[in-house]
Amino acid sequence: MIKKCSIKKLTSALLLTGSIAATLTLAPLAHADWKGWNVHPAGYPVTVGIESFMKHVEKATDGRVSGRVYNGGILGDQNDAIQMLQVNGIQFAEFNLGPIGTMVPEVNVVSLPFIFKNESHMHRVMDGPVGKELAKAMAKQGIIALAWYDSGSRSFYNTKHPITKPADMKGMKFRVMNNELYVDMVKELGGNATPMAYSEVYQALKTGVVDGAENNWPSYDSSNHYEVAKYYSLTQHLILPEVLAVSKAAWNSLSPADQKAVRKAAQDSAVLERKLWAERVQKSRAKLLKAGVIVNEIKDKAAFQAKMKPVYAEAEKATPALTPLIKQIQETP
Incomplete structure (x- = not known):
């Protein structure tokens, strides 16, 4: 299991992101104010991608869903973010798939050394049946995988x-x-x-x-x-692929139409992130x-x-x- 973060650290992050109790409702909401986690700094390909995602979500849902990305890991480290996502302390996050393998063992397949031939091969795998299987496994742990980002x-x-x-x-x-x-x-x-x-x-x-x-x-x-x-x-x-995910509670609070819009915004952001990633590597x-x-x-x-x-x-x-x-x-x- 992912080791538990300190009570003080997790409590502080949850206070910043809002009350869990207030966000766990599964009924469709008139307006949802989402908060997201990202470890990277401003201008980083992942950061541009996740910020683009939130911007397009707000537009596609006519403002029914809006939100803010907390960059630079200010809400805690990746293990903290995964825990907060599970309990809806945050509503979305982008993170590396490596550490999540301790709680979703199937995901460890992407962490096997030399499992992918190259980055293009990884994209084809994650955008295909294997990616769908891993998303199903993650959903059982309260994490809805929407798109796969590149991390080279x-x-x-x-x-x-x-x-x-x-x-x-x-x-x-x-x-x-x-x-x-x-x-x-x-x-x-x-x-x-x-x-x-x-x-x-x-x-x-x-x-x-x-x-x-x-x-x-x-x-x-x-x-x-x-x-x-x-x-x-x-x-x-x-x-290693990375994932743009939302909490299961936040996902279930959306109407089918808004779920479709959110998923499309995520997948479009992945196309952008992959392009920016290749440029940033060089x-x-x-x-x-x-x-x-x-x-x-x-x-x-x-x-x-x-x-x-x-x-x-x-x-x-x-x-x-x-x-x-x-x-x-x-x-x-």
Whole structure:
């Protein structure tokens, strides 16, 4: 299970977003004032996407639904946001699918290292039957997935040296997202994994609490992690989709017509976000190369992939439902 946030932290966030009791009604509302969570800063592709979503929702529903996005994670970290979404403390959010796998095991299929061939393959998978199956599983936990955003490919960066082979990671401490799959992944590569809130990573890298982390080009840039960890090795071990979701309570409060409008606004925002994402990757890459980041390609990626066999085996043992999903993904052209 996702670890519980502190009572004080969650209470403060819920006070800011409004009373749960006042928002849990399932009857259609004359007007709904939604509040949303997003960890990224202004101007980030995800931020532009989710703000576009809310703007179009308000227009498409003739103002019956309006809302505000709270950017920069000011309502708490991602685990807090998922919990608040489940109880309708917030009504919508955009977040990485990695940590949600601890409560929706089927979602862990997208967190398996090297499961996707490339980003285009990931889009085809998530926009098809597999994406629909994962959305059904999430709905059982009170989260309605409306659209899949892009968050690119994730690679390792660290403070010590380039990583060219698994042995280069031996004994190094890497921050990972809160999911046992990522802990196992780093362990099989010879490193030590430390789950940690994203907001804590910069200082942890700076002080040596961890030696490295892993993320995509834009996040490596916007977080300023490159300032304290200049070695970026393009393992591209994860190509993680993200989700734009609403709470089940908020969704059920909408009329069928407004549900249709909200879903369309979400899917349109995903088209925009994916376009902006591709542009931002190139911009961030150019900026960081100019800033002196030392980047290296991985010539023998198969050596990293071979280390993942135990990770797949353990994941399938823990969640047998992953096996047919893996097969569907691998068979998707």
